[in-house]
Amino acid sequence: MSKPLSPETMALVKATAPALQQHGVEITTRMYQRLFVDPEIKALFDMAAHESGAQPKRLAAAILAFAQNVDKLDVLKPAIERIAARHVETHIKPEHYPAVANALLPAIRDILGEAATDEILNAWGEAYWFLADILINREAQLYQTEAA
Ligand code: HEM
Known part of the structure; x- marks a missing residue:
């Protein structure tokens, strides 16, 4: 399990989440511009969009929304299950996670x-990795079950 976030980090993330969500579409759009510079990462989404017929914009929106609940993991649990399942379907691996952090924070x-x-960006970086660790661990379990 990930190391809990400090109360200071949680307070900063929660205080700034509404502002970030208000600019959610712009941030999301900018994040994908940055993310898709890497053809290997882009290919993961091309395949997913093909399967689901949906734009992957939910990802950035979810990160912004999720961060508001970093102190209430029970609330996030059903969403974490769904996301982890979708990530396993689309072959997302731990090594893909830095690319999203490196696109989201500059966006x-x-x-x-x-x-x-x-200070705000550092808090968001910590929150991102807190959530990422939870997803990575859950996805590892699912990949293991799949392989067995
Ligand atoms: C903390 C980090 C992350 C969060 C909170 C997150 C969140 C989400 C959410 C909410 C969805 C939609 C799930 C659904 O279908 O209901 C999703 C799907 C997806 N995510 Fe993530 N994600 C994260 C990291 C990543 C990373 C690192 C990658 C790859 C670089 C990635 C690639 C994808 C792809 C390809 C889909 C499927 C999109 C589609 O259905 O068209 N995600 N993610």
Whole structure:
């Protein structure tokens, strides 16, 4: 299980989540511009979109929404199950997670500008990895079950 976030980090994330969600579409769009520069990462989404017929915009939106509940994992549990299952279907692996962090955090800075202080971005980075670790662990279990 991931190390719990500090109360300070949680407070910062929760305080800034509404502002981020307000600019959600812009941040999401910017994140995908950054993410899809890597053809290997883009291919993961092309295949998924093909299967589901849906745009993968839910991902960034979910990260923003999720962060508001970093202190209430019970609330997130059903969503974590669904996301992990979808990730396993689309072959998402631990090594893909840094690319999303590296796209999302600069996208927040791109859109919010000076308002996104280093302190805020660090808090969001920690929250991202907290959620990512939970997903990575759950996905590892699912891949193992699949292989057995
Ligand atoms: C904390 C990190 C992440 C969160 C919170 C997250 C969240 C989500 C959510 C909410 C969905 C939609 C699930 C559904 O169908 O109901 C999704 C799907 C997906 N995610 Fe993630 N994700 C994360 C990391 C990643 C990473 C690192 C990758 C790959 C680089 C990735 C690739 C995908 C793909 C390909 C889909 C399927 C999209 C589709 O159905 O068209 N995700 N994710």
